[in-house]
Amino acid sequence: MTESLYASIDLGGTKVACAFGTAQGEVVLERTVPTASHEGPLAVLARIAELVNGMATEVGAAPAAAGMGVPGLADLAQGMTRFLPNLPTQWRDVPVCGELAPRIGCPVYLLNDVRMATLGELTYGHGRGGPRTMVFLALGTGVGGGVAIEGKLRLGPLGAAGELGHQTVVPDGPLCGCGNRGCVETFASGPAISAQGVWLMNSGRAPELHRIVDGDAGRVTPREMAAAAAAGDDSVRDAIVRAADYLGISIANLIVALHPDMVVLGGGVAQIGDLLFDTVRATVKRRVRMFPPDDIAIVPSQLGTRAGMLGGLALAAKGGAV
Numbered sequence: 432m433t434e435s436l437y438a439s440i441d442l443g444g445t446k447v448a449c450a451f452g453t454a455q456g457e458v459v460l461e462r463t464v465p466t467a468s469h470e471g472p473l474a475v476l477a478r479i480a481e482l483v484n485g486m487a488t489e490v491g492a493a494p495a496a497a498g499m500g501v502p503g504l505a506d507l508a509q510g511m512t513r514f515l516p517n518l519p520t521q522w523r524d525v526p527v528c529g530e531l532a533p534r535i536g537c538p539v540y541l542l543n544d545v546r547m548a549t550l551g552e553l554t555y556g557h558g559r560g561g562p563r564t565m566v567f568l569a570l571g572t573g574v575g576g577g578v579a580i581e582g583k584l585r586l587g588p589l590g591a592a593g594e595l596g597h598q599t600v601v602p603d604g605p606l607c608g609c610g611n612r613g614c615v616e617t618f619a620s621g622p623a624i625s626a627q628g629v630w631l632m633n634s635g636r637a638p639e640l641h642r643i644v645d646g647d648a649g650r651v652t653p654r655e656m657a658a659a660a661a662a663g664d665d666s667v668r669d670a671i672v673r674a675a676d677y678l679g680i681s682i683a684n685l686i687v688a689l690h691p692d693m694v695v696l697g698g699g700v701a702q703i704g705d706l707l708f709d710t711v712r713a714t715v716k717r718r719v720r721m722f723p724p725d726d727i728a729i730v731p732s733q734l735g736t737r738a739g740m741l742g743g744l745a746l747a748a749k750g751g752a753v
Contacts, residue, residue: 434481436490438535439743441544444468444517447475449482451490452739454748456555458740460490468518472525487535489595490519498656498746500544500739503655505592507541507751516608540751544739545569546584546593549577550753551742552695555583556733562692563719566685567732569594570678574616584648584753597619598681605730621653626657627670630741639664644741653721657703668706675707679714686727697732 436454447466452458463626464482467477472550482734503522505514505579510528511533515521516626528539542550550568552558558565569575573668574596585592596616604613617623628651631637640659653671660668682694702709708729715724732738746753 434496435748436487436492438494438537438748439737439740440483440497440499440669441547441743442466442475442479442499442501442515443544444502447479447482449486449738450744451486451494452741452744454744456741456744459605459741466518466585470575472512472518472520472522472527473530476525476527476530477534478506478580478601480531483535487573494537496747496750497531497535497539498547498743498751499539500543500743501527501541502544504589504591505541505543506636507586510539510541512541518560521692522681528586530689532686538750540746541595542742542746542753543575543577543590545575546577546586546590546753547581547742547746548575548697548734548738549593549742550584550745551738551740552697552732553579553582554745555741557693557695557730558582564689564691564726566595566682566689566691566692567593567692567738568678568682568694568696569698570601570619570696571621571698574614574620578585578691580689585612586753588596595681595685598625598684600677600680615677619674619681619700621698623745624653624656624671624674624700625651628653628659628667628673631664631670636666637664640667653700653703653723657706660706665722671703671706673709675710676714678707678749679711679716682711682729683715683718683724686715686724690722693728693730695732695745697738698736699736701731 504513512522555735565579576595577593601613605617607614
């Protein structure tokens with residue numbers, strides 16, 4: 432193979448996903464292994480090296496560079512994780528690049544996982560259309576984000592710029608995992624919306640949702656709630672609209688601050704579809720009064736769940752210069 436291959440590594444709480452692909456975003460191989468984070472950072476990094484080297488043997492070529500997304504804060508210049516809140520030991524001051532690069536024989540570049548998804552969307556998704564300023568929100572287990580200005584990620588000194596899910600939308604609201612209260616994540620994340628669905632179902636106010644999940648609270652997700660709302664569960668519809676309204680408030684704040692050309696919504700919650708997007712757009716129109724927001728596109732991700740994986744390829748191919 433004459434064209435250089437790059438590795439994209441996504442470190443998650445339960446699994447590590449890796450893909451090999453080209454700078455054009457063509458993926459040639461994907462594999463996953465359990466994170467087994469309880470074994471500690473060095474053991475996890477050894478497992479990642481084994482995964483990458485095994486994939487290199489499969490495709491017959493070593494990667495020219497690797498881009499790695501991590502769920503938290505990292506010192507990008509030093510190649511060290513600073514704070515990964517949902518992993519044991521929180522990976523404080525772990526020299527990830529220094530440990531991993533010699534084992535896989537190529538440079539390794541770090542980035543927050545949602546900023547990496549933003550880079551994927553910027554490089555291979557909506558960003559190809561040339562928006563000067565793009566806001567990306569990943570709506571999943573939490574609410575993450577990223578901001579691209581003039582085609583470049585805005586990272587800040589800690590690589591933490593873009594923590595859009597931790598805007599306060601309700602003063603003294605529910606306690607968030609970040610330690611603040613009333614963050615949009617406490618209202619518009621997948622677990623927050625699902626919890627409302629479970630409560631409605633268990634209180635007898637969501638018969639269609641009960642039918643769809645056969646009464647199993649563990650099966651309630653925003654997708655099932657959207658189906659229940661479409662089938663006639665008005666209470667579930669109201670819960671989704673309420674969450675989307677809080678999300679719309681946060682997006683209105685971003686629009687006033689940044690006046691982006693485009694706001695992209697990714698992650699599982701975005702799969703709710705029109706009910707979510709129509710509510711967000713209506714809230715933005717109602718709350719942005721300083722200038723007309725009509726020309727600002729609020730759209731679903733073109734890459735869906737693959738945004739992060741493709742962002743890792745872009746990070747590697749760009750040599751970490753994002």
